Amino acid sequence: MSNNSNLFKRSASPIFEPKFTRGKPKSTAYLGKQSERSYTLNDLKDTNIVSTSSYRYGDKDYLVSTQQVRTDYSKFENHTFFHSAVANVNEAFDRIINFYPFDKDKKTIEVFEDNLTGFEKYILDSFPKNIGYINFSGSNGSVSETIENGTYIDVIDRSGASIENLTERNDGKKVLDPLTSSFSIEFWLNVPDIANDNQIVFQKRSSLSNNFTLALSQSSSTSNCDIHFGITSGSNYVIVTGSIEKGSFSHVTAIYDRFGDQRAKLLINNNIHSSSQQMTFGNLDYGNNSFYIGKGENVRLNNVLFNSVESFSGSIMILSFFTKQETSVK
Numbered sequence: 001m002s003n004n005s006n007l008f009k010r011s012a013s014p015i016f017e018p019k020f021t022r023g024k025p026k027s028t029a030y031l032g033k034q035s036e037r038s039y040t041l042n043d044l045k046d047t048n049i050v051s052t053s054s055y056r057y058g059d060k061d062y063l064v065s066t067q068q069v070r071t072d073y074s075k076f077e078n079h080t081f082f083h084s085a086v087a088n089v090n091e092a093f094d095r096i097i098n099f100y101p102f103d104k105d106k107k108t109i110e111v112f113e114d115n116l117t118g119f120e121k122y123i124l125d126s127f128p129k130n131i132g133y134i135n136f137s138g139s140n141g142s143v144s145e146t147i148e149n150g151t152y153i154d155v156i157d158r159s160g161a162s163i164e165n166l167t168e169r170n171d172g173k174k175v176l177d178p179l180t181s182s183f184s185i186e187f188w189l190n191v192p193d194i195a196n197d198n199q200i201v202f203q204k205r206s207s208l209s210n211n212f213t214l215a216l217s218q219s220s221s222t223s224n225c226d227i228h229f230g231i232t233s234g235s236n237y238v239i240v241t242g243s244i245e246k247g248s249f250s251h252v253t254a255i256y257d258r259f260g261d262q263r264a265k266l267l268i269n270n271n272i273h274s275s276s277q278q279m280t281f282g283n284l285d286y287g288n289n290s291f292y293i294g295k296g297e298n299v300r301l302n303n304v305l306f307n308s309v310e311s312f313s314g315s316i317m318i319l320s321f322f323t324k325q326e327t328s329v330k
Helices: 085-099 106-114 118-125 143-149
Strands: 134-139 153-155 182-190 199-207 210-216 224-233 236-245 249-256 264-268 271-274 291-293 299-301 304-306 310-324
Touching (some): 224 249, 236 249, 236 264, 236 271
Parallel strands (some): 199 310
Antiparallel strands (some): 134 310, 153 291, 199 210, 249 264, 264 271
16 A cells, blocks of 8 residues: 555645743833833722723733734724625714713723734724813903804713713703702813803802802903802802912812801812801702803802803813712711
């Protein structure tokens, strides 16, 4: 019998030879900057670090996600093989825009992002999450013209008011009214270095004498103006006044400490201002009214009518609203 041992041997070279390399890469750039820093146990609390699909903390020296593949995702021939490019793009946008957990905790957001494909992460990273700050045009004239013509933000105070599927709470209940809680509003504010008339920066209001308002009073100065934060409920009120420089961003926090000294406070670039009045308000409830940023209506502040002549002209960055219900505020 002849020897046919070579009959089934390959006589030609294969089309390709797969090659896998394990071990730490020379550069951790694709892991993200976070991998280059050290973390405490507190930093890692409520994160997705234990997941086998998470590489963001640089704790794994092997591939766990297609996000780590070094490829140019702008070229579909690099990553789209068994799907159309159109479908790939549509599915990526649908997943990111319609299912991103905007209002959930840190761990939930990390789980979502870590489970994205490399192309989906490329799409997510291709768009800026913000421009840094919002510019408000301002407007003067009559009050009605001011309200209608100036740029502003109308925050509808009902959970799930716009798109129910994008929030965990869609019961339509209010979330911004302080009610019987302490509250604070923190933001960066830039007032242009020009003369200004009375302006309201933000406001929650149900009537002339039931509101909280942060406002700028008239100033012909190009270097500074007074800023006021007041809460009025019937005949009861607290108001605090500080000064803010024009032409640059200032860090501002407006505070009402119900369980502390019951005063209104303004923290402006680490300088604290406090109201002379102390007041324990009842239920700070403003009905179904919106929280407005960049405009407001006339209100009573310091038992005096504050006339809003202009909508706000300037810039606001990173505005955060906090409420806290407890027996004491530290």
